[in-house]
Amino acid sequence: MQTMTTDLELEIKQLLIASLNLEDMTPDAIDPEQALFVEGLGLDSIDALELGLALQQRYGVSMSADSTQTRQHFASIRALAQFVADKRSK
Numbered sequence: 157m158q159t160m161t162t163d164l165e166l167e168i169k170q171l172l173i174a175s176l177n178l179e180d181m182t183p184d185a186i187d188p189e190q191a192l193f194v195e196g197l198g199l200d201s202i203d204a205l206e207l208g209l210a211l212q213q214r215y216g217v218s219m220s221a222d223s224t225q226t227r228q229h230f231a232s233i234r235a236l237a238q239f240v241a242d243k244r245s246k
Contacts, residue, residue: 164237168211172233175210176203188234196232204230211236217243 169183176199190196193204207230212218217240219226229239 164241165233167214168233168236168240171210171214172207175206186233188237189232192230192232211240215240215243 165188166183169186169188172178172186173181173183186197193199199207208219208226219229219239229235
């Protein structure tokens, strides 16, 4: 399971970089535990919408924009990977 999550984390990092046009960032530069918003990568609500849409298109997962759970899923790359992995297994 850890290898799958790690592969998925890499995919999500690449998706994040591509969907948010972060050309100067590499997947290796993103810590999977690093916060995505505010003090972490510094993403904002527009970035969250774009990333959410990219995740929906790529993995077929959808999230409520104002849900507390959604905020938890967007906490880090690792949390997003776990969310996608959980949705895939259902």
